[in-house]
Amino acid sequence: MKLLKIYLGEKDNHGHKRMYEKIMELAYNEGLKGITVYKGIAGFGEKHHIHKSDFFTLSEDLPIIIEIIDKKEKIINFQKIIANLKFDGIMFTQPIENYEEYKK
Incomplete structure (x- = not known):
């Protein structure tokens, strides 16, 4: 089994x-x-632009993790599809x- 994690922006x-x-x-x-x-509630990427959601700042481009x-x-195979x-x-x-151990 494998875990695929994808990080992107809400926008x-x-x-x-x-x-x-x-x-x-x-x-x-x-x-x-x-x-x-x-x-996510906060984060930044390569450009180091901070995106966050709090009382004073309402970001419209919060981090998304899949x-x-x-x-x-x-x-x-799915990674190849996503890469396109x-x-x-x-x-x-x-x-x-230990995936199978926890399924029991």
Whole structure:
């Protein structure tokens, strides 16, 4: 099993859709086990522009983190699909250990 993590901004789009919605739709269509989309409360990227949500600042481009866990082969294939979307973010994988132990 592998974990695919994708970091992007809330404002990142693919056509008329938010990028995280497009990725979620693609994951669903590819039959991946599941996906979780998180909205961060603060963060910054390569340009070091701080995005945060607090009482005094209402950011419209908060960090988005997407996590997908599935079999190694399915994650590798999905990464290739995501890479073609050309978004301004990063993605990486991590091995998942002991997955079967916790399913029991």
